[in-house]
Amino acid sequence: MAGPFESLGTPASAMSTFKTWIDALADNVANAYTVRSTSESAFQERFIIARSRGTGASADGGVEVSGVAYGDANGRLVYEPNHPLADANGMVRYPDMDLTDQMTQLMVAQRAYQMNVGAFERARDAFQTALTIGR
Amino acid sequence: MAITPIRASSITPINLELLKQPGMAGSPATATGNEMGASFGKAVSGAIEHLGSMQSSADGLAQRAATGDLQSVQDYMVASTDAQLTTQLTVAVRNKAVEAFQEIMRMQV
Numbered sequence: 001m002a003g004p005f006e007s008l009g010t011p012a013s014a015m016s017t018f019k020t021w022i023d024a025l026a027d028n029v030a031n032a033y034t035v036r037s038t039s040e041s042a043f044q045e046r047f048i049i050a051r052s053r054g055t056g057a058s059a060d061g062g063v064e065v066s067g068v069a070y071g072d073a074n075g076r077l078v079y080e081p082n083h084p085l086a087d088a089n090g091m092v093r094y095p096d097m098d099l100t101d102q103m104t105q106l107m108v109a110q111r112a113y114q115m116n117v118g119a120f121e122r123a124r125d126a127f128q129t130a131l132t133i134g135r
Numbered sequence: 136m137a138i139t140p141i142r143a144s145s146i147t148p149i150n151l152e153l154l155k156q157p158g159m160a161g162s163p164a165t166a167t168g169n170e171m172g173a174s175f176g177k178a179v180s181g182a183i184e185h186l187g188s189m190q191s192s193a194d195g196l197a198q199r200a201a202t203g204d205l206q207s208v209q210d211y212m213v214a215s216t217d218a219q220l221t222t223q224l225t226v227a228v229r230n231k232a233v234e235a236f237q238e239i240m241r242m243q244v
Binding site for chain 2: 003004005008009012015016019117120124127128131134135
């Protein structure tokens with residue numbers, strides 16, 4: 001994104017990162033009731049590892065996704081003897097995550113995305129007023 | 136409907152050197168005039184090249200968005216905003232250059 005409007009790349013990088021976060025949280029919420037047998041690992045909660053890139057002073061500031069992390073593979077053991085995947089003791093594995101926590105993080109990610117869209121629009125409006133100088 | 140991007144090669148930059156050729160007697164200022172002309176021309180052609188590349192990348196993303204290939208919406212919106220701003224900047228630079236040219240032409244010899 002080189003050129004005179006390079007500083008617009010900072011909110012753009014943040015928008016990409018928060019969109020990836022929303023994708024990960026949506027994956028968690030969609031698989032909240034994915035049951036596995038005790039012979040396999042449970043559905044692991046997805047986490048995004050974000051890292052700031054560059055220095056804030058230069059135009060290559062912003063944030064990027066530097067990796068993913070996975071939660072507990074053991075999950076919650078629940079007694080459901082009638083489940084087709086239940087083992088000899090009647091236990092199945094549920095994912096070990098808190099749904100209210102996931103929904104709260106979804107709201108945070110959405111607001112963070114909107115904030116960065118706002119920052120992008122303010123910067124764009126500032127550039128446009130500069131372009132009207134001397135018109 | 137395909138939008139063809141502006142190609143840099145078809146636009147020649149305004150060069151103050153050309154203004155000096157038809158019988159103008161100002162020789163002491165020629166050296167600095169040539170330098171100024173060359174760097175301004177380079178700046179304008181550089182801006183137009185950058186505009187061409189921005190427009191083509193925005194076109195590519197627009198095509199991917201239309202065919203359903205685009206994963207993130209903000210990529211296309213950011214690229215098209217950048218292309219729009221660069222277009223406005225290039226048009227403003229061109230307007231100023233033409234204004235300056237007309238001022239000089241209006242000078243009574």
